[in-house]
Amino acid sequence: MEGSGTRVAVLGDTIKHFPAGQLSAFDISAANVSKEDIQVHIVSKCALNL
Structure with a gap:
């Protein structure tokens, strides 16, 4: 679905x-x-080594 322009709502x-x-x-x-x-x-700062 990457780049499909599908509308998504994320709650929380x-x-x-x-x-x-x-x-x-x-x-x-x-x-x-x-x-x-x-x-x-x-993604966390730990994963990015920041």
Whole structure:
């Protein structure tokens, strides 16, 4: 689905910044899209070596 222009709504803690190791949860709502078509990447400062 990359580059398809599909509208997606993300609800939850994704707009906040959390210290590494703290749990967070979010929901993704995308009409007419199966969960197999959605990829989620979690990026942290630890992963970036910052």
